[in-house]
Amino acid sequence: MTSLAELTTPALLLDVGVLERNCEAMAQRAARHGVALRPHLKTAKSADVARRATRGHSGAVTVSTVAEAGYFARHGFTDLTYAVGIDARKIAALHDIERANGARVTLLVDSIEAVQAAGARARELGASFRVLIEIDTGGGRGGVGPRDDALLSLAREVQRSESLTLAGVLTHAGHSYHVQGGTAIRAIAEAERAGAVHAAERLRAVGIPVEVVSVGSTPTAVCAQSLEGVTEMRPGVYTFFDLDQVARGICGVEDIALSVLATVIGHNPRSRRVLIDAGALALSKDQSAAEFRSGLGFGLVCQAGGTVPLPGLCVAELHQEHGLIACEGDEDAQAMFRALPVGSRVRVLPHHACMTAAPYDRYHVVEGAGSGVQAVWGKARGWHAGV
Known part of the structure; x- marks a missing residue:
């Protein structure tokens, strides 16, 4: 077993025990609601994660790039929803x-x-x-409104096509990422459900068959009280969770499966900073959780052996390949330097797991505090892929 001390940093760590617990909890939610679970794998981009996220289910998954579609198809996941509005120039690659x-x-x-x-x-x-018609149920990103006349026109255009078949409707409540607390998220979850179901009912009322009514987002999947009329849900970041989800009350810090291992490469007493070799490319500059919680910087800092944040410490500044850890308020910088000597290792908990994981080509799989690397899992990257 490889020890964490032997890894070249920055390295992406994944706690398989936490991952499996998160996957099982979401699978149980889907079962309670009587809907299929089609996990969105844009977060993990990994076949090993996908096998755990689809365990006991159909194996259907959601992807967001042609690269992901090719990667997962090659690994045996053959029922794929490409949940980004289609550019016709990608049709040939998807057909291949x-x-x-x-x-x-x-x-x-x-x-x-x-x-x-x-x-x-x-x-x-x-x-x-x-094809699925995208429905805008409040996120304002893409899609037609569930009550818009454009919905029926669009469905009829699909029906006229010789090469496309209408499967149903799909929505994503992305605006659930901008509210905090169960009450507010439950309201968005209900609007998401009701909007998608209403769109499906309008189509069925004029004789247009609708098989799929698909909703998404981890916050609404966790908080939804009813999914009546829905056939599937597509949460994604729940597999790993992150500080963004912690800040809005969706999970606890103990549910974060993903972290970045970094090495302390210097102390700067003038700026009261500890330098690490994980910068903006390794951690991302996403500070989404700061919308609801202060003191997080660009990620919380933990000792290498676990994922309990060190009090008062965060990654306060990022350069391309440098991260700068600072102590909160008037905390003793010398104490921070003693706790994090040059050459020591730290783990950083990310704001947004999807953004942090994306550039890496592998996960170093661990389990629990102080464990070594049990396995290395590959993953997809980028936008383009072969067959």
């Missing part, structure tokens, strides 16, 4: 992924122009795809 792996990729649309372009390109290739 389907043919090479016996996969089915379901596309997302929210405009007639996208339907026409995707349909034309698929027809040229002799391909066919199922």
